[in-house]
Amino acid sequence: MALNRSELVAAVAEKSGNSQAAVNGVLDAVFEVFTEQVSQGEKVTIPGWLAVERTERAARTGRNPQTGETIQIPAGYSVKLSAGSKLKAAASK
Incomplete structure (x- = not known):
């Protein structure tokens, strides 16, 4: 069984007590930082x-x-x- 993005967001929101919108925004930001750093060779x-x-x-x-x-x-x-x-x-x- 695989966990898709919306299921991940819902699970993290439930565990953290944050809204799904907030968790989704943080996840977007994390992946943006990963992309920026990896593209620079970091x-x-x-x-x-x-x-x-x-x-x-x-x-x-x-x-x-x-x-x-x-x-x-x-x-x-x-x-x-x-x-x-x-x-x-x-x-x-």
């Missing part, structure tokens, strides 16, 4: 919970699955999410 760390960072991907040779033709895939960036110790411990219960 790592965002919430100790015990998670870390988000931009990673570099080297240029490589690939293959078009439809034609089998070899293609060059340019270098680029990706995002890496790492679980912290508290999140890992919760997953092992």
